[in-house]
Amino acid sequence: MMFVLHRVLREWNRTGDKWAHLPDVGDWIRQPEQSIVLTASLLVCCIIQVWLRVPDVMMVFGLVCGTLYHVSTNDYFAWFAYFFMLTKIAGLRPKFGPDEWTCLRDAFNLLTLIISRSYNIPALTLVQLLEYQLRKVSRRSKLPLLSIIFLYYLHASSTFFLLGNSNAISSIDVSAGFAAVPFYFAPLHGFLILAHTYAGPIFWMASLAQVVGSMLDNRSLLLTVTMLLLIDGVFLLITLTNVTLQRRHLFIWTVFAPKVLYKCVGSWLVSFSVMVALKTTLI
Template sequence: PWQRDSKDISKGVIEARFVHVFVLGILFTGTKDLLKSQVIAADFTIKTVGLWEIYSGLVLLAALLFRPHNLPVLVLSLLIQTLMTKFIWKPLRHDAAEITIMHYWFGQAFFYFQGNSNNIATVDVSAGFVGLDTYMEVPAAFLTAFATFAGPVLWASHLVSFLSSETRSGSALSHACFCYALTCSFPVSAYIILVTSLRHHLFIWSVFSPKLLYEGMHVLITAAICVFFTAMDQTNTKS
């Protein structure tokens, strides 16, 4: 019943690989524009275009990895970003700290809107095999991590792109980096203290340790985001 004209229906691996190549092309183009902006310091437009290209590539990758029922969540996220940018952040001219906190909490909200929780069982490991015929550790781990934390990553990428396009001063990005790291550090610090005090609890491995693993991964992603913030801040300083 799953055959038509004696031909097997495609599993989608070839199509997914085509999208992977397309995403890599977009990310490569965006990275090239960012590197070009380092050389041509006076041309501010090149860096802005490069950042939006990287953001677009990440959105396309998320659309590929998400399950069909999560695609409306991605569309809703993009719609909220567009509406907030057009009607709130640009007209009201919020400072970098306020915009950063809003981006952080929207990213956290969409992390849970995807169906994630503090339980390891909610991690969609099938995202790590999109476009792969066999198990390969590095691509599978990267794709699974990105699919799991796509909400915070996309909102952080939008934050960098928005701040870079709206202001040419490096102070906005450095301030945003500090606020983003500080906002992330509060729940992590509180949870570490809580886990340490309850280390002899009966459910330490079944309840507390999965949440600690999520928080540890979130800290790593936040560190990578802050490195990206710092790199963009250095670019603004040179320009």
């Protein structure tokens, strides 16, 4: 099942210089003549996401409103979805546990649903199904902690590209920062653009916090964040070393420099997530 989901996601958004010119599912489904297929896929995705969160009535209403926003392009539905999301976050306790991390992850998923393009929502749903399957497999197989951390980190890195991003700065969707926002407020727009660009990595890091928090004590949590920072630091070191070696390359500013920028921001998000986890779990 996981291999099938990976393959579909790979065909949904083709990024990179080798595959960007090839047609993909995302390009096909957003064509005007495929509007019925897109609407039907949005409704199916809504049903799947509601099924994943059936006990949470607040999130179910938020998901329905978010889906109706994309179907009807009426901002009022998005405002209702924002309201349900903020209400859910406001009910969090200062000390985080597995339930709080699940709530925070679901609230972020709702935010991502609102600000994403309509044709990319099925890809987001497939990513959530992939995490659900990985969580089931890890529990059934009783995978070691290090293996779970490594798998979630690799999925976080790959999902960045599977959702349509690339190493080019031009792939940033600026319109996501203005989704159903009727006023101009630069910090808010910047936050929404950042959340949209790194939707995949943030989702996987929040899911990892929920999985680890449900099975470990504080001492093991410290080991988890240490290994996570170590893995991320190794990949960052590899990226910086590669850029240093290629510093005289003809495309240093168009290819390698954006890669460093994306990787540094991603590492900052990982470090920030670790600090939030330590602050909210160990108080």
